Amino acid sequence: MAEQKRSFVNEDEITKGQRRKLNALCKSVGKKIGNKTFAEWLFKSSTEGKRTVDNNAEAIAKHSAHS
Numbered sequence: 001m002a003e004q005k006r007s008f009v010n011e012d013e014i015t016k017g018q019r020r021k022l023n024a025l026c027k028s029v030g031k032k033i034g035n036k037t038f039a040e041w042l043f044k045s046s047t048e049g050k051r052t053v054d055n056n057a058e059a060i061a062k063h064s065a066h067s
Contacts, residue, residue, distance in 0.1 A: 009022060021038065022034065022038045
């Protein structure tokens with residue numbers, strides 16, 4: 001049997017949207033390059049200090065604060 005390579009990304013620790021992005025990338029360029037590229041993107045995006053904003057949650061919080 002062929003030896004399977006380990007993935008660069010733990011798929012249990014990424015969001016559903018990130019998993020979709022990973023799968024699309026792997027289909028496009030192949031599993032090996034896709035996993036490596038996604039892992040690099042994930043690392044860079046997590047170290048840039050970006051804050052993910054849920055606009056709906058913020059609107060609800062603002063509305064409930066004014067009530």
